[in-house]
Amino acid sequence: EIVLTQSPGTLSLSPGERATLSCRASQSVSSSYLAWYQQKPGQAPRLLIYGASSRATGIPDRFSGSGSGTDFTLTISRLEPEDFAVYYCQQYGTALTFGGGTKVEIK
Amino acid sequence: EVQLVQSGAEVKKPGESLKISCKGSGYSFTSYWIGWVRQMPGKGLEWMGIIYPGDSDTRYSPSFQGQVTISADKSISTAYLQWSSLKASDTAMYYCASALDYGGIPSAFDYWGQGTLVTVSS
Numbered sequence: 001e002i003v004l005t006q007s008p009g010t011l012s013l014s015p016g017e018r019a020t021l022s023c024r025a026s027q028s029v030s031s032s033y034l035a036w037y038q039q040k041p042g043q044a045p046r047l048l049i050y051g052a053s054s055r056a057t058g059i060p061d062r063f064s065g066s067g068s069g070t071d072f073t074l075t076i077s078r079l080e081p082e083d084f085a086v087y088y089c090q091q092y093g094t095a096l097t098f099g100g101g102t103k104v105e106i107k
Numbered sequence: 108e109v110q111l112v113q114s115g116a117e118v119k120k121p122g123e124s125l126k127i128s129c130k131g132s133g134y135s136f137t138s139y140w141i142g143w144v145r146q147m148p149g150k151g152l153e154w155m156g157i158i159y160p161g162d163s164d165t166r167y168s169p170s171f172q173g174q175v176t177i178s179a180d181k182s183i184s185t186a187y188l189q190w191s192s193l194k195a196s197d198t199a200m201y202y203c204a205s206a207l208d209y210g211g212i213p214s215a216f217d218y219w220g221q222g223t224l225v226t227v228s229s
Contacts, residue, residue, distance in 0.1 A: 001169060035215035037152075044202055044222055045144075045152065050215035057217075088152050092206070092213055095166065096142070096154040 002027055002091050004099035012107040019076040021102045023089035028069045030093030036065055036074045039101075040085045048087075049074065079104070109133040111141075111203050111220035118226045119193050126189035127223045129203030136184035137161040140206040140213035143177060143188045146222075147199045157206070157213055158186060164211075193227045200224050 003026040013019055023034070032052035037045040047056040049065035052072055062077040076083055084106050089099040114128040129141060142157040156167040160179040167177070179186040186203060201223050204216035 033212070033214075037216075039152075044219040045204075045216070046219070047215055047217050050217075056215075086151075090152075090154075090215065092215055095168065096157065096213070097168075098144075098152040098154060101151045 002029065002094050002097050004089055004091060004097055006087075006089060006099035006102045008102060009100075010103045010105060012105050013079055014107045015079050015081055017079050019074075019079055019083070019104055021074040021076075021087055021089075021104075023067075023072040023074070023099050025070040025072070025091060027094075029072075029091045032068050033091055033093030034065075034067070034072050035090045035092065036063075037088045037090065038083075038085050039088065045088065076104075109205070109218045111205060111218055113201075113203055113220040113223045116224040116226070118228070120229055121193060121195055121227055123193050123227075124189070124191050125193055125225065126187050127201060127225070129186045129188075129220050131184045131186070131205065134205070137181050138208065140208060141179065141186040142204050142206060142213065142216060143175075143186075144202045144204060144216075145171075145199045146202065152202075155188070155201075159208065159213075160184075160186065161208075193225075195227050195229075197225060198227050 034052045036049040039045040053065045143155040145153045155171040158165045160181045203220040205218045206213035
């Protein structure tokens with residue numbers, strides 16, 4: 001089973017700042033089958049990025065994904081108030097697994 | 108419009124059985140995978156298993172194999188998650204989500220149900 005480790009656990013930033021979230025896999029993720037989700041309290045997760053770098057429908061371009069192999073990054077270029085949430089990475093190349101999540105909180 | 112509508116909240120006692128549902132609409136139900144994801148109170152997302160209603164291909168996370176059963180009835184565009192004997196530790200929110208098929212491999216979960224809260228308490 002591929003284990004995904006997200007860091008940091010919590011990121012404290014101000015609106016307008018840049019957020020960089022990391023997701024590291026215990027082994028190479030097939031064909032960059034790596035996704036990122038956003039979850040706000042009381043809501044279902046929402047798909048942001050798939051295929052490591054493709055934005056899902058309706059996702060603003062301030063969200064971008066990059067990486068391959070075992071190291072992946074989600075970048076939010078300028079944080080908006082609605083971006084403060086928990087973010088999860090997921091690999092879907094070999095079965096499926098989620099990372100533990102990174103909480104982006106207001107500083 | 109693609110929608111996944113899950114059945115309502117459940118309160119059960121340990122040892123009881125339960126089957127929750129996820130009804131898809133607005134797309135070809137047999138052409139997308141339906142996965143189930145657990146979220147325990149205050150915790151992260153855990154993938155439980157997934158089914159392809161077109162041919163009933165079903166895969167489980169090792170952590171949930173033998174603990175739950177996933178099924179689907181394509182005639183009514185509905186997927187199910189069931190337990191034969193609930194435990195207090197099954198208390199959680201359960202989400203269903205759909206994924207495109209990449210030649211036998213499910214893609215990312217692009218649509219999600221609203222979640223079903225299951226509470227198991229004596």
